[in-house]
Amino acid sequence: MKVAVLGCGAIGEVVARALAGGAVPGADLIGVVHRDPADPPGLPVIDTAAAVRGADLVVECAGHAALAATAPEVIAAGGDLLVVSIGALTDDDLLAALSAGPGRVHLCTGAIGGLDVLRAAALMDGGPERVTVTTTKAASALLPDRPAPDGPVELFRGTAREVAARFPRSTNVVAAVALATGRWDVVEAAVVADPAATLTRHVIEATGPSGDYRIEIANRPSERTPTTSAITPYAVLRAVGDLAGAPAVLR
Structure with a gap:
């Protein structure tokens, strides 16, 4: 190939x-x-x-x-x-x-896994009723031109479509979850800047007829581009x- x-x-x-x-x-x-x-x-x-x-x-x-x-x-x-x-x-x-x-x-x-179970859940009785994605990254990566906050700060919360459009370099994970479930406007997402974060953390939670799921992944950021997972x-x-x-x- x-x-x-x-x-x-x-x-x-x-x-x-x-x-x-x-x-x-x-x-x-x-x-x-x-x-x-x-x-x-x-x-x-x-x-x-x-x-x-x-x-x-x-x-x-x-x-x-x-x-x-x-x-x-x-x-x-x-x-x-x-x-x-x-x-x-x-x-x-x-x-x-x-x-x-x-x-x-x-x-x-x-940078994530576990989407196979979300794809399967999407086929069952209308799919998950609620899906949330919380992405936490180092404040220096998300706010490179601003002073570091004193603690974790939620920069934005909205639908997957809104968050992916607003943070194009940080929310491919959100878009992947939305495409797996087939429901852009049901998936809620939040982006958090944390001055103490050394890993990029994604927490995906879903609930619906097939069950309750929590997928948590913490990746090391790329040394070359901190908004990307290594x-x-x-x-x-x-x-x-x-x-x-x-x-x-x-x-």
């Missing part, structure tokens, strides 16, 4: 270098599409047209704006697209364009491996 990576930041560069090094059996990197002034050393750089023309799979690791600008072209050309910036799908027009085909869209759940590029690589049919490896 020929793979192009869109973006070469904290997520994209890790993914691209791993693919270039043969870390995912059955997947070969053809190039990286990026807009930085300097090309990343040791990686092939291609333009969007070459990615659309030559890749079996385009992996988006470049953020909401880049996804909106590039993804419809990939899908219209019949290519497969792996989306990391799931929060961009709050845009109904973009979601419609990506759903139109003939290409296929795959979603990477990135595990995210490896979740992307696992998703690429699944699409390439790479076998699971027990170590």
Whole structure:
């Protein structure tokens, strides 16, 4: 499977270098599409047209704006697209364009797990009645240009759609939960800035006919980009491996 990576930041560069090094059996990197002034050393750089023309799979690791600008072209050309910036799908027009085909869209759940049980619950008697997502990150990551608060501060609370649109770099998890349940406006989300936080914490709670669920995940932030969890590029690589049919490896 020929793979192009869109973006070469904290997520994209890790993914691209791993693919270039043969870390995912059955997947070969053809190039990286990026807009930085300097090309990343040791990686092939291609333009969007070459990615659309030559890749079996385009992996988006470049953020909401880049996804909106590039993804419809990939899908219209019949290519497969792996989306990391799931929060961009709050845009109904973009979601419609990506759903139109003939290409296929795959979603990477990135920094969280447990969405399989929420997808299953969504099929049962109308799905969960209440779903909340609380994301807590270091205040320095969420408020880089403001003095640190004395303690945890809830910056915003609203529907998944509202929160994902307001905090595009911090709420792909919220969007992933909303898409898993299929109910954007039922999922309530909150973003908390904590000056003492050293881990990025996501607490997902759901209740409904199928039962009560609580999923709590605490990830180490990326050293390069603190608003991103360090595990995210490896979740992307696992998703690429699944699409390439790479076998699971027990170590």
